[in-house]
Amino acid sequence: MALFPPLWVNAITYSSMITILSIGFTLTYLTAKIPNFAHGTYAGVGIYVVWTLSKIYGFSPYLGFPLAFVIGGIVSLILYVTVIRVISRLGGGAVVLTISTLAIQILLTAILSIYVYWARGIFGTYGMGFMLKEFDFKIGTYPGIFPMSFLICFVVVILLHILLTRTKTGIAMRATAEDPELASVLGINIDMIQKLSWFLTGGLACLAGAMYPLWFQSYPKSGGMIMTSIMAGSLLGGFDNIYGAIVGGFGVGFSEIVLTAWLQQQLGPWVGRWRPIIPMAILVAVLLFEPRGLTGLYERIKASTIGERALAMLGKEEE
Amino acid sequence: MIDLLGLTVSQASGLSQLIIDIAMYFGAFVIVAMALNFQYGNAGVPNMGCAVQVIAGGFTVSAITTRVTFMIVKAAGLPLMPYASDYDWVYNNPHNVAVVTNPFIETHTMLGISLLLFSLALALVLGSAIGYIISLPAIRLRSTYLMITLITMADASQIFGRNIPAICGGTLGVFVPNVFAWYLGNRGIILAVVTLLIGIIAFFIFRTMLNSPYGRLMRAIRENDGTVESVGKNVVGIRRNILMFASGITALTGVMWAFYASYVVDNLFMRADWTYWPWLMLILGGPGNNAGTFLGCALIIALRRIILISKWSLEQYLFFPIAYVENILLGVLLIAVIIFRPRGLIPEKLLYIPGINYRKMVTGEAQVDLGDSAMPKAETEGGEPE
Numbered sequence A: 001m002a003l004f005p006p007l008w009v010n011a012i013t014y015s016s017m018i019t020i021l022s023i024g025f026t027l028t029y030l031t032a033k034i035p036n037f038a039h040g041t042y043a044g045v046g047i048y049v050v051w052t053l054s055k056i057y058g059f060s061p062y063l064g065f066p067l068a069f070v071i072g073g074i075v076s077l078i079l080y081v082t083v084i085r086v087i088s089r090l091g092g093g094a095v096v097l098t099i100s101t102l103a104i105q106i107l108l109t110a111i112l113s114i115y116v117y118w119a120r121g122i123f124g125t126y127g128m129g130f131m132l133k134e135f136d137f138k139i140g141t142y143p144g145i146f147p148m149s150f151l152i153c154f155v156v157v158i159l160l161h162i163l164l165t166r167t168k169t170g171i172a173m174r175a176t177a178e179d180p181e182l183a184s185v186l187g188i189n190i191d192m193i194q195k196l197s198w199f200l201t202g203g204l205a206c207l208a209g210a211m212y213p214l215w216f217q218s219y220p221k222s223g224g225m226i227m228t229s230i231m232a233g234s235l236l237g238g239f240d241n242i243y244g245a246i247v248g249g250f251g252v253g254f255s256e257i258v259l260t261a262w263l264q265q266q267l268g269p270w271v272g273r274w275r276p277i278i279p280m281a282i283l284v285a286v287l288l289f290e291p292r293g294l295t296g297l298y299e300r301i302k303a304s305t306i307g308e309r310a311l312a313m314l315g316k317e318e319e
Numbered sequence B: 001m002i003d004l005l006g007l008t009v010s011q012a013s014g015l016s017q018l019i020i021d022i023a024m025y026f027g028a029f030v031i032v033a034m035a036l037n038f039q040y041g042n043a044g045v046p047n048m049g050c051a052v053q054v055i056a057g058g059f060t061v062s063a064i065t066t067r068v069t070f071m072i073v074k075a076a077g078l079p080l081m082p083y084a085s086d087y088d089w090v091y092n093n094p095h096n097v098a099v100v101t102n103p104f105i106e107t108h109t110m111l112g113i114s115l116l117l118f119s120l121a122l123a124l125v126l127g128s129a130i131g132y133i134i135s136l137p138a139i140r141l142r143s144t145y146l147m148i149t150l151i152t153m154a155d156a157s158q159i160f161g162r163n164i165p166a167i168c169g170g171t172l173g174v175f176v177p178n179v180f181a182w183y184l185g186n187r188g189i190i191l192a193v194v195t196l197l198i199g200i201i202a203f204f205i206f207r208t209m210l211n212s213p214y215g216r217l218m219r220a221i222r223e224n225d226g227t228v229e230s231v232g233k234n235v236v237g238i239r240r241n242i243l244m245f246a247s248g249i250t251a252l253t254g255v256m257w258a259f260y261a262s263y264v265v266d267n268l269f270m271r272a273d274w275t276y277w278p279w280l281m282l283i284l285g286g287p288g289n290n291a292g293t294f295l296g297c298a299l300i301i302a303l304r305r306i307i308l309i310s311k312w313s314l315e316q317y318l319f320f321p322i323a324y325v326e327n328i329l330l331g332v333l334l335i336a337v338i339i340f341r342p343r344g345l346i347p348e349k350l351l352y353i354p355g356i357n358y359r360k361m362v363t364g365e366a367q368v369d370l371g372d373s374a375m376p377k378a379e380t381e382g383g384e385p386e
Helices: A006-032 A039-056 A061-089 A094-123 A145-166 A168-178 A180-185 A190-214 A227-237 A242-267 A269-274 A277-289 A293-303 A305-313 B009-043 B050-075 B086-091 B093-107 B109-135 B143-163 B187-211 B213-223 B225-230 B235-261 B271-285 B290-309 B311-315 B322-340 B358-363 B377-381
Strands: none
Touching (some): A039 A227, A061 A190, A094 B271, A094 B322, A145 A242, A227 B143, A242 A293, A277 B143, A293 A305, B009 B235, B050 B143, B093 B109, B109 B235, B143 B271, B187 B213, B290 B322
16 A cells, blocks of 8 residues: 555556657657647547447447557548648648647547537537546556556557667668658658558557546547647657657656645645646756757766766766 | 618617627737738748737736726725735726726726826737747747747746736636726727727838848748858847747737726637637738738638627537537638648738839849959859759
C-alpha cells in the first residue's frame, strides 16, 4: 500500500499518457516538420472508440485499445493523404500547413460532438463528460489503468526504439527525417515512410486517448485541452528527439500532478486552479533558457569539461 | 416605407439589429484580420495568438477603465457600493455599473467620450506591452516555436482572467460601464460606427506603413530574412516591432468588443473565435493585400450570420446543435481554400511605390547605376546565373 501513494499513481498514469502523445507529436514534427495542433484531437477519437465499445456494447475498454490504435492510424492516414500531402505538394509552407492542422482540430472535434449526439439519439447513452472507471479491473487496491498505462508506455517506447534502430523501415524513417531529398536519392520511398509515420502518430495518439476516460472525465474537447501539455513535453525533450520526448513527457506530467499537489500543501487549495499554467510555464522557460530542451542541455553538458569528467566517472568513455 | 416592404415594426427593428450586429462583427474582425495581414501577410510573422492581444484590450476595459470610472463617480459624490475587495468587486458590480455609473455618464457626455479615448489609448499601450512580452520567448527562434508559444499564450491569458477575480471577476465576469450612455438612440449603432471608424483609421495607418520603406523592408523579411540580415538590418528587432504594433491595434478590438458586450468574461475571447476566424478570413481573402482581407472578413461574417439566423429553422431537422455544422463548414472551407486557391480569392499584387516608373523598368530602359563600372562587361550583359 505504501509502495505507491495515490499521488504517484495519478502522476504515473497521467505522465504515461502524455508521454505517448508527446512521442507522437515529436514524430510528426520530425517527418513533416510541422507542429500538428490536431494531435490532441486524435486522442479524442480514441476516447470515443472506447466509449462506443464499453458504454454501448459493454466490452472491456482494454479490448478497445488495439482497435483505437488502428482507427486512429486510419484517421491520421486519411487526413495526411487528403489534406497534408496535397497542401505540401502544392508548395504550402509550414505556416499554412500548421493552420490546416488547426482547421482539422476544429473539424474533428465537431465531428466527434455530432457523433456523440447521434449515439445519444440511437442508443440513449450520454457521452458528454463520462468516465469508464467502473469498467476498469483492480490489482489489489490499485486501478488497473495504473500498471497498464505504464506498461503500454514502456512497450511503446521499446517497440519504437527497436523500429527506429533495428529495422530497415525505421532507419529509412530516420533518414527521411534528416534529409528527405537525400533519402529519396538512396531509393527510399518517402511517401510510404510519411504514410507510415502519420499512421503511427495517429495510432499512438488514439491509444493514449483510449486510456484517458479510464482515469479522467472525458469530453470531445478533452483531447484538445491536453494539447499544451503535449507540446510542453515535446519541447522540454528537445522537439526533434524521440527519446527526449519520453523524458519530457514524464517531466511535464509529473510536474503537473506532483508540483500542484505539493504547492497545494504548502500554499493552500487555490493552487489547483492554476494547474494548466504549469505546462505553459515549462514551455516558456524551455524556450527562454534552452530552446533545444533537455537534448540541448545534455549536449551542452557533454561538451563541457565537467560533463566529460562526470561521464568518465560513470564509465562512459568519450567515443 | 415599412409598409411598402411588407415588414412589421418588430421585424424591421430585428432587421436593423441584424445589420448593426453584422456591422459590429465586421468592424471588430476586420481590425484583427488587417493586423494579422500586417504581421503574417506582409512580414511573415505567424501570429497564432491574436486572441491574447484582443484579450489585452478586453481586460483593460474590465480591470482599469471600470475602476477609473468608479473612482471618478465616487469623487463626484455618488453613492457607490464598495468595490475594493475581490468579493465586493464582483458582487456589487451590477449595481455600481447599471444603477450608479451609467445614469451618471448619461448626463456627462464628455466623461463618456474621454473614458472611451482613455481605454483605447491604454489598450494601445498595454497591447503593445503584451506584444513585447509574448514575443520574448520565441521571436528569435524558428516560426514553429513562435506559433506554439503564441497559441499557448492565448490559453494562458484565459486562465489568468478566470483565476484572478480582480481582472474580470473570475468565472462570473463583470459588467463594464456604458460609455455611450449619453447617446439616446440605439447603442449598437454608435458602437458599430466607432468600431468601423477605428477600422478605417487602422486601414490607412497600415496602408501608409506598407507603402513606406519600412513596408518594403517587411516584405523583404518575409521573402528572405537571411538576405535582409546580411545587409545589416536587425530582423529580430523589426519582427518584434511589427508584433508590438499590430498587438496594440488588435487590442483596440478588444476594447470595442468589451463595450459592445458591456460585459467581460474570459470566455468572451475564445481562442477559436479570435485566432482561428481571423486566420480563416486572411487565408480566404488572400494574405498580403488588404482588399482580400476585407473580402474574406465580409464573406466569413456573412456565412456565420446566415447560419445563426437560420438556426431555428434548421435545427428542427438536426439532432445536434448547429454550431458543429458551422465548425465543420469553416474547417472544410479553410482546407478547400488552401488547396484550391492557395493565394486566396484576391491574390497579392506587386506593391506600387510612388515615384518609380514601372513601365520603364519593365521595358528595360531604366538606367542601372553600376557605380564606377568596376564590374566586367561580360558579367552585366551575361545571362541569368541559373
